[in-house]
């Protein structure tokens with residue numbers, strides 16, 4: 204059973220978080236954030252706007268994107284809204300074309316949209332497996348390829364940050380997403396070399412358990428243990444992730460490519476995470 208719990212911060216709180224970067228850091232740059240209608244994507248988009256960027260945001264549900272855009276515009280930043288699915292290569296091509304038409308450039312792509320459902324792998328249907336691979340591997344790939352083609356053709360530099368997950372010890376309960384995120388990480392390492400000649404950097408951020416509404420996907424039993432899945436014994440917050448994105452995308456990260464920053468309170472080293480609940484076998 205899963206009960207909806209309020210996780211994360213209000214838009215007002217996101218607008219008022221203390222900034223850890225210079226407010227002009229991304230002045231006049233254009234940043235595209237996928238999945239910006241909620242959770243991490245919304246927090247990342249708002250932080251880039253507060254650091255001077257112009258935003259383009261995408262996702263499937265227009266109402267949620269419009270709400271994020273309204274908050275972003277309170278900072279004085281421009282924000283265009285694009286309702287689409289990253290799972291459709293043609294819609295991704297159209298998105299990147301439109302962003303270039305609307306803003307005249309693109310500097311940063313934050314590939315944040317994603318998600319999965321918890322289920323023991325042995326029970327996956329073909330449709331369920333494909334839905335998660337499409338959302339978390341194919342979609343981010345279409346986005347990266349279209350952005351990079353534009354940067355190559357325009358002769359301008361670009362930076363990609365892919366939001367992945369802490370896959371290093373596997374992810375029991377979400378094996379499909381573990382496979383997809385591992386794919387994105389090694390895709391990114393490969394592209395970092397292939398696209399260096401175009402001035403395109405490709406990096407990843409791997410969040411551990413971060414307090415967002417996305418947590419409501421998990422059963423109560425699983426969520427009740429999440430704050431004990433890392434040695435800090437707590438959830439991270441959205442700014443832990445948005446700060447890592449700003450570091451990688453901005454000038455501080457200019458000599459970093461093909462890297463993964465893990466933001467997980469130490470979970471990769473210690474702690475168990477049972478996303479579909481702890482099986483009886485592991486209870487004793």
Ligand SMILES: CCC/C=C/C(=O)SCCNC(=O)CCNC(=O)[C@H](O)C(C)(C)COP(=O)([O-])OP(=O)([O-])OC[C@H]1O[C@@H](n2cnc3c(N)ncnc32)[C@H](O)[C@@H]1OP(=O)([O-])[O-]
Pocket residue numbers: 317318319320321322328330331332334335338368411412417418420478
């Ligand atoms: C803590 C760990 C670290 C990670 C944390 C986070 O990421 S937090 C952030 C987390 N945020 C999120 O995770 C975002 C929320 N997650 C999602 O949006 C979905 O999981 C999605 C990514 C698959 C969307 O795919 P979609 O738009 O196509 O949605 P759809 O509903 O049409 O499903 C397609 C097929 O998938 C299957 N299937 C789906 N659900 C279940 C299930 N519960 N059980 C079993 N199977 C399931 C089923 O086959 C279904 O087809 P059917 O049989 O219905 O014809």
Ligand SMILES: NC(=O)C1=CN([C@@H]2O[C@H](COP(=O)(O)OP(=O)(O)OC[C@H]3O[C@@H](n4cnc5c(N)ncnc54)[C@H](OP(=O)(O)O)[C@@H]3O)[C@@H](O)[C@H]2O)C=CC1
Pocket residue numbers: 237238239240241242243244261262263264265267287288289290315316317318319338342366367368369409410411412413414415416417418
């Ligand atoms: N919170 C956490 O602890 C962790 C999160 N992550 C990852 O971080 C990212 C953000 O997660 P979080 O904010 O917590 O969760 P949310 O569920 O709130 O965010 C996911 C976002 O992705 C969008 N999205 C999903 N599918 C598509 C699609 N096909 N096309 C376009 N947009 C899509 C959703 O919007 P819409 O449905 O309107 O399209 C939504 O805004 C995800 O990739 C998630 O898996 C990774 C590790 C831990």
